[in-house]
Amino acid sequence: MHFPALTLALLTCAGTSVAAANTTKPYSTWMASSFLSKGQKINNHYVASVIHEGIQKAATAQKDSKLLAYASDAVSSLVTPNGTLIGWRPTFYTLDDIRIGNNILYFWNSEGRKEKKYEIAAKGLREQLNRWPRTPKGGFFHRDPIYKNQMWLDGIYMADTFYATYVSYFEPTNTTAWNDIALQFDLIEEHCRNKTSNLLQHGYSEDKKAVWANPVTGASPHVWDRAVGWYFVALVEVLEVYPSNLPGHARLLEYLTTLADGVKKAQDASGGWWLVMDEPYPGMKGNYIESSATAMFTYAYLKGIRLGLLDQSYTATASKAWDLMIDDFVQHEKNGTLSWTGTVEVGSLAGNASYDYYVGVKKAINDGKGAGPFMYAATEVELAQAL
Ligand SMILES: *[C@@H]1O[C@H](CO)[C@@H](O)[C@H](O)[C@H]1NC(C)=O
Ligand SMILES: *[C@@H]1O[C@H](CO)[C@@H](O)[C@H](O)[C@H]1NC(C)=O
Ligand SMILES: *[C@@H]1O[C@H](CO)[C@@H](O)[C@H](O)[C@H]1NC(C)=O
Ligand SMILES: *[C@@H]1O[C@H](CO)[C@@H](O)[C@H](O)[C@H]1NC(C)=O
Ligand SMILES: *[C@@H]1O[C@H](CO)[C@@H](O)[C@H](O)[C@H]1NC(C)=O
Ligand SMILES: *[C@@H]1O[C@H](CO)[C@@H](O)[C@H](O)[C@H]1NC(C)=O
Numbered sequence: 001m002h003f004p005a006l007t008l009a010l011l012t013c014a015g016t017s018v019a020a021a022n023t024t025k026p027y028s029t030w031m032a033s034s035f036l037s038k039g040q041k042i043n044n045h046y047v048a049s050v051i052h053e054g055i056q057k058a059a060t061a062q063k064d065s066k067l068l069a070y071a072s073d074a075v076s077s078l079v080t081p082n083g084t085l086i087g088w089r090p091t092f093y094t095l096d097d098i099r100i101g102n103n104i105l106y107f108w109n110s111e112g113r114k115e116k117k118y119e120i121a122a123k124g125l126r127e128q129l130n131r132w133p134r135t136p137k138g139g140f141f142h143r144d145p146i147y148k149n150q151m152w153l154d155g156i157y158m159a160d161t162f163y164a165t166y167v168s169y170f171e172p173t174n175t176t177a178w179n180d181i182a183l184q185f186d187l188i189e190e191h192c193r194n195k196t197s198n199l200l201q202h203g204y205s206e207d208k209k210a211v212w213a214n215p216v217t218g219a220s221p222h223v224w225d226r227a228v229g230w231y232f233v234a235l236v237e238v239l240e241v242y243p244s245n246l247p248g249h250a251r252l253l254e255y256l257t258t259l260a261d262g263v264k265k266a267q268d269a270s271g272g273w274w275l276v277m278d279e280p281y282p283g284m285k286g287n288y289i290e291s292s293a294t295a296m297f298t299y300a301y302l303k304g305i306r307l308g309l310l311d312q313s314y315t316a317t318a319s320k321a322w323d324l325m326i327d328d329f330v331q332h333e334k335n336g337t338l339s340w341t342g343t344v345e346v347g348s349l350a351g352n353a354s355y356d357y358y359v360g361v362k363k364a365i366n367d368g369k370g371a372g373p374f375m376y377a378a379t380e381v382e383l384a385q386a387l
Pocket of ligand 5: 194195196197278279
């Protein structure tokens with residue numbers, strides 16, 4: 001596989017320090033060690049989970065044992081010897097806090113499946129899902145009680161990759177669970193998918209009580225790039241473990257391939273994607289090309305291709321996005337480390353979900369919700385180049 005524009009992008013790197021542009025260093029571990037030099041703390045919040053997953057992916061791909069040991073020790077420090085996940089609130093239901101379960105399962109599996117404390121901690125999260133408050137149709141509340149009867153695309157990434165990975169390890173023949181996982185995607189698709197653009201609105205309110213709810217579908221009014229990014233990644237990661245003999249598999253694959261098509265059509269000429277993706281907002285005053293979703297889409301395309309779920313033709317889409325990230329979002333610091341720019345701090349359905357709301361949120365430097373996915377994407381670029 002080739003990334004023809006890649007070398008050129010590296011040579012013409014628009015970072016603050018040209019001297020720091022170094023074509024021999026893999027970006028995955030470069031960004032990961034840069035993040036470590038800024039000081040990282042692990043906790044059970046999803047942003048820490050994502051940063052540590054980025055470090056773990058980079059370290060694994062580049063066989064960097066020091067970085068991998070860091071990620072492993074960090075996750076280990078979060079689970080006490082008796083299997084208590086520090087910070088976990090078993091009766092507080094917010095899908096964001098399930099994401100850390102993926103980091104735990106990763107090291108449980110990769111370190112020989114012998115660490116009992118990881119099994120206990122993961123089982124706690126799994127059992128919490130069995131108690132989770134749900135919409136009348138069976139969707140997990142994004143958070144109880146404030147987002148009661150709401151499903152957000154973000155929540156699919158936070159909980160359902162863990163749910164699927166756990167079931168693949170511990171309950172592989174539990175058809176009820178596999179169907180339940182597919183149902184979470186089905187509900188999002190039924191309410192949020194725009195069949196013309198093939199993009200999805202940020203979320204929906206099943207009882208239509210949210211101020212922003214569409215009176216027919218319950219959907220929120222806009223397509224927010226990062227929500228679509230999380231969802232795209234979740235489809236790839238769930239399909240990686242979903243049994244191909246169950247009917248849910250074909251549906252998930254259809255959701256993935258149609259989304260891949262919609263996202264490709266929405267790609268800007270620069271190679272990136274707009275914060276608010278639905279027409280007529282791309283290019284409109286206040287809107288901008290946002291970095292976290294650009295990283296997530298790049299990762300989802302390349303991993304989807306690597307797993308044989310997506311067509312090779314999307315390599316060009318990902319390559320173009322990668323070049324933009326290297327040129328515009330990766331910032332070279334004087335001391336040779338990298339920083340990550342251009343990530344919007346938040347996008348929530350807590351308020352009015354208007355265009356003005358989304359574009360009014362600030363961008364942050366070194367935001368893990370963008371830098372983590374950049375590490376994921378870099379890892380896939382490096383795996384593809386190694387072919
Ligand atoms: C590029 O990175 C490698 C590996 O870290 C290092 O040995 C080399 O000195 C760097 N070259 C430049 C020009 O910075
Ligand atoms: C390099 O500089 C960045 C930005 O000033 C800083 O955050 C980071 O801690 C520094 N890293 C090292 C290894 O000096
Ligand atoms: C598990 O260990 C933690 C601290 O190490 C302690 O607070 C907790 O009570 C223990 N739980 C059980 C069930 O033993
Ligand atoms: C199978 O999955 C369902 C739905 O998640 C769950 O309620 C049930 O406890 C699981 N069964 C087993 C044997 O784990
Ligand atoms: C769906 O997408 C099309 C094409 O971008 C657009 O014209 C239409 O308004 C969208 N529908 C909704 C409900 O957002
Ligand atoms: C929606 O909220 C934003 C702030 O988040 C505000 O600027 C805007 O005026 C509000 N729009 C409406 C229609 O209430």
